[in-house]
Amino acid sequence: MSILIKNGTLVTMDQQSSIVRGDLLIIDERIAEIGGSGQTAETVIDADGCAVIPGFVQTHIHLCQTIFRGAADDLALIDWLKQRVWPMEAAHTVTSIAASARLGIAELIKGGTTCALTMETVNHTAEVFKVVEETGFRATVGKCMMDKGDEVPHALQEQTERSIEESIALLEEWHGKAGGRIRYCFAPRFAISCTRELLEKVGELARTRGVMIHTHASENRTECELVQEESGLRNITYLDSLGLTGRHVALAHCVHLSVDEIETLKTTGTNVVHCPSSNLKLGSGIAPIAKLLEEGISVSLGADGAACNNRLDMFTEMRTAALLQKVLHGPEVLPANRVLRMATIDGARALGLDADIGSIEAGKRADLSIVRLDRLHSTPVRDVASALVYSAEAVDVETVIIDGRVVMEDRKLLTVDESETIANAQAEAETLIKIL
Numbered sequence: 090m091s092i093l094i095k096n097g098t099l100v101t102m103d104q105q106s107s108i109v110r111g112d113l114l115i116i117d118e119r120i121a122e123i124g125g126s127g128q129t130a131e132t133v134i135d136a137d138g139c140a141v142i143p144g145f146v147q148t149h150i151h152l153c154q155t156i157f158r159g160a161a162d163d164l165a166l167i168d169w170l171k172q173r174v175w176p177m178e179a180a181h182t183v184t185s186i187a188a189s190a191r192l193g194i195a196e197l198i199k200g201g202t203t204c205a206l207t208m209e210t211v212n213h214t215a216e217v218f219k220v221v222e223e224t225g226f227r228a229t230v231g232k233c234m235m236d237k238g239d240e241v242p243h244a245l246q247e248q249t250e251r252s253i254e255e256s257i258a259l260l261e262e263w264h265g266k267a268g269g270r271i272r273y274c275f276a277p278r279f280a281i282s283c284t285r286e287l288l289e290k291v292g293e294l295a296r297t298r299g300v301m302i303h304t305h306a307s308e309n310r311t312e313c314e315l316v317q318e319e320s321g322l323r324n325i326t327y328l329d330s331l332g333l334t335g336r337h338v339a340l341a342h343c344v345h346l347s348v349d350e351i352e353t354l355k356t357t358g359t360n361v362v363h364c365p366s367s368n369l370k371l372g373s374g375i376a377p378i379a380k381l382l383e384e385g386i387s388v389s390l391g392a393d394g395a396a397c398n399n400r401l402d403m404f405t406e407m408r409t410a411a412l413l414q415k416v417l418h419g420p421e422v423l424p425a426n427r428v429l430r431m432a433t434i435d436g437a438r439a440l441g442l443d444a445d446i447g448s449i450e451a452g453k454r455a456d457l458s459i460v461r462l463d464r465l466h467s468t469p470v471r472d473v474a475s476a477l478v479y480s481a482e483a484v485d486v487e488t489v490i491i492d493g494r495v496v497m498e499d500r501k502l503l504t505v506d507e508s509e510t511i512a513n514a515q516a517e518a519e520t521l522i523k524i525l
Contacts, residue, residue, distance in 0.1 A: 144203025146436030231276025292332025
């Protein structure tokens with residue numbers, strides 16, 4: 090199969106952040122030619138007036154929480170978990186979690202996100218994998234692991250060995266499926282909900298199995314205090330002592346960090362995931378992103394879950410990330426092109442996928458979004474990166490391609506029935522909310 094995208098502004102995100110005016114040819118699942126003209130293909134898409142960008146890569150998402158949208162507002166992290174999110178996660182069924190995942194993926198695709206790193210809940214993670222496979226989305230998915238914690242609902246309380254066994258079973262069934270589009274990661278929730286034994290085993294298994302670790306760290310001051318009380322160490326130092334740092338590890342949030350912890354992140358090559366909207370809404374704080382980038386630490390972006398953000402929109406995350414650092418450190422900090430890299434190639438690199446996705450380069454997999462920039466709110470376009478970060482909105486995404494397959498065309502989802510997805514999600518959410 091071949092697809093020709095004509096007359097677009099190709100925002101490549103290659104090493105030089107090259108911008109090319111011209112055509113882009115896709116053959117099967119890969120990018121074959123950039124910037125040529127006069128080509129033909131089975132499918133032709135006119136991108137005049139549009140930016141053609143690498144699909145966004147969100148590195149911290151909870152698909153299982155999409156139908157919790159609006160049910161856990163105005164609470165700090167620990168109360169948010171204990172009073173709202175954990176009870177609803179415990180009540181999930183195979184049908185509710187599938188409805189939640191499908192709703193989340195549909196929203197992600199419509200906003201130009203083609204790949205995500207997701208942490209699900211303790212139960213029914215296989216249903217999320219099935220939805221990822223059906224929708225054509227690209228994701229690295231992990232079953233949440235929790236073998237410790239106060240006020241945890243019974244359905245989320247795990248035995249250490251059972252948690253590990255279930256995680257390994259999912260890894261063996263799903264990792265590498267759909268031509269590598271689907272991958273597994275170990276996803277211990279955070280230090281205060283996992284025993285030392287579990288975390289040490291996860292650190293060992295991730296290295297021997299060659300998969301990622303995805304967890305939360307240093308999001309909230311109370312969380313940090315609890316970790317220090319229990320372990321005698323600061324959060325990042327504790328995780329490092331157990332083998333949960335390195336290039337294969339993604340730590341979501343990292344809002345409250347000491348100088349020594351920043352040095353640990355730097356020396357180990359650990360990936361930080363910045364979730365600015367979630368951190369603001371939960372009142373957690375503002376992560377020291379300018380400092381982390383200055384130190385050469387990998388930073389990518391994620392919306393987190395709809396329960397603590399209410400939308401899964403990378404355009405919002407890019408804009409918010411930039412504005413927060415500017416108000417703290419000055420307007421020169423975190424320019425548009427740097428933020429756009431965080432949302433694309435830096436996210437791909439954090440997932441170990443930068444050889445395949447995250448930039449528009451010949452030979453890479455065709456994960457692309459076509460974004461209209463000839464709208465009232467984005468005209469005139471003087472700088473394409475600026476327009477994408479500061480002016481564009483999710484509704485400007487017209488067409489999305491994943492692995493060379495068109496999954497949205499002219500705002501119409503092709504792998505998800507949008508009306509049915511909304512109706513099912515609403516019905517399942519109304520059932521879940523009754524438990525609160």
